[in-house]
Amino acid sequence: MERRDFLKQSSLASSLFFVPSFVKAFENVAIETLGFKKLVIIQLSGGNDGLNTIVPYTNDIYYKSRPSLALPKQTLLKVTDEIGFNSNMAPLKNLFDKGYLTIINNVGYPNPDRSHFRATDIWHTASDSNEYLSTGWLGRYIEKYGKMPYSGIELDDSLSLIMKGEFINGIATKNPSVLFRNIQTPYFEKVLHHQSDVHLSEHNLGYLYKTMVEAKSSAKYIYETTKTFQSTFDYPNNPFGKQLKTTAEFINSNLDTKVYYASMGGFDTHAVQENKQNKLLQTYSEAIAMFVQDLEKNNTFKDTLILTFSEFGRRVKENAAKGTDHGAANNVFIIGKNLKSPGFYNDAPNLTNLDSNGDIKYTIDFRTIYASILENWLNANHSTILNKSFDTLSFI
Numbered sequence: 001m002e003r004r005d006f007l008k009q010s011s012l013a014s015s016l017f018f019v020p021s022f023v024k025a026f027e028n029v030a031i032e033t034l035g036f037k038k039l040v041i042i043q044l045s046g047g048n049d050g051l052n053t054i055v056p057y058t059n060d061i062y063y064k065s066r067p068s069l070a071l072p073k074q075t076l077l078k079v080t081d082e083i084g085f086n087s088n089m090a091p092l093k094n095l096f097d098k099g100y101l102t103i104i105n106n107v108g109y110p111n112p113d114r115s116h117f118r119a120t121d122i123w124h125t126a127s128d129s130n131e132y133l134s135t136g137w138l139g140r141y142i143e144k145y146g147k148m149p150y151s152g153i154e155l156d157d158s159l160s161l162i163m164k165g166e167f168i169n170g171i172a173t174k175n176p177s178v179l180f181r182n183i184q185t186p187y188f189e190k191v192l193h194h195q196s197d198v199h200l201s202e203h204n205l206g207y208l209y210k211t212m213v214e215a216k217s218s219a220k221y222i223y224e225t226t227k228t229f230q231s232t233f234d235y236p237n238n239p240f241g242k243q244l245k246t247t248a249e250f251i252n253s254n255l256d257t258k259v260y261y262a263s264m265g266g267f268d269t270h271a272v273q274e275n276k277q278n279k280l281l282q283t284y285s286e287a288i289a290m291f292v293q294d295l296e297k298n299n300t301f302k303d304t305l306i307l308t309f310s311e312f313g314r315r316v317k318e319n320a321a322k323g324t325d326h327g328a329a330n331n332v333f334i335i336g337k338n339l340k341s342p343g344f345y346n347d348a349p350n351l352t353n354l355d356s357n358g359d360i361k362y363t364i365d366f367r368t369i370y371a372s373i374l375e376n377w378l379n380a381n382h383s384t385i386l387n388k389s390f391d392t393l394s395f396i
Contacts, residue, residue: 046267091289108329108362124162139165229253271321
């Protein structure tokens with residue numbers, strides 16, 4: 001049996017037997033080391049409404065399409081004569097004013113999918129809409145350029161597709177102390193202690209034993225490196241704020257991790273959207289601003305790039321439940337210290353030229369953003385990670 005088939009079928013590989021839930025298939029097979037810079041990916045899960053995030057307040061179509069949801073001009077945080085931030089995003093607007101934020105409008109891909117699960121898979125794998133991949137683009141990056149599982153960390157208890165490679169994955173943890181304690185359990189130690197040359201020479205068992213050894217080594221390294229640094233900043237007391245605080249502690253402790261992934265849910269606002277989205281945008285903005293302050297104080301912001309995306313936007317027209325339904329193209333936020341193109345990278349959505357579903361058309365393929373980050377930030381060959389070549393953009 002091939003190793004890949006064994007891993008898919010075996011209860012060992014699915015972590016149901018003795019491999020802990022945060023351990024997936026990874027091994028130390030990389031031939032190159034990662035670069036010095038760090039990348040933090042944040043997903044606003046559920047499909048954030050971009051039009052009520054960055055608002056075209058002089059566009060009559062926006063107000064006609066949203067008689068209940070359109071945000072009044074006088075409430076917005078205006079940044080141009082046509083565009084304003086949602087008023088709950090003052091901390092993010094401050095980053096914009098400092099030149100730390102690039103907003104890329106109309107980001108999407110051909111033939112968009114409006115299923116949460118499929119659209120997320122497309123963004124996580126960097127696939128075409130009719131292409132199904134079993135590895136994530138960060139997982140492939142870790143596999144090609146990483147040297148240990150902690151080269152990529154997801155701030156969660158389980159690993160998403162974005163962090164999975166073919167033979168080596170990132171690692172998932174929200175708490176390095178818990179990760180370390182779990183790997184020290186007597187049963188885990190007993191299994192490792194009873195490995196033999198016969199086990200190690202057997203194709204599949206040898207792979208799993210090596211996986212467990214790497215997991216133990218990674219857990220110890222993360223715990224011992226990060227326990228020496230504790231953030232002094234007062235992050236928002238919510239799950240997203242805690243994710244970013246832990247990420248800052250990882251980065252500021254000089255952990256040798258180059259890609260991080262975090263997510264914030266709740267953006268599927270089909271009904272009574274306004275209050276729900278406003279609270280979510282406030283939570284996001286406050287946590288991001290604190291995260292940037294934390295990194296700046298510790299002189300690590302200059303080497304950290306933050307990308308925020310959502311798997312799709314929302315329809316231009318509001319629905320009967322005072323919400324919005326699944327859409328297509330959306331805005332993407334790039335946050336960093338020395339951006340080449342701070343502000344708005346391209347034109348706002350054209351509300352007079354929508355697709356047949358009443359959705360915003362994409363003008364920038366999301367994979368060109370990935371390609372730009374890989375080439376210009378992570379110093380990686382983007383075509384080997386994305387499986388094809390794309391144009392690159394000049395925001396970094």
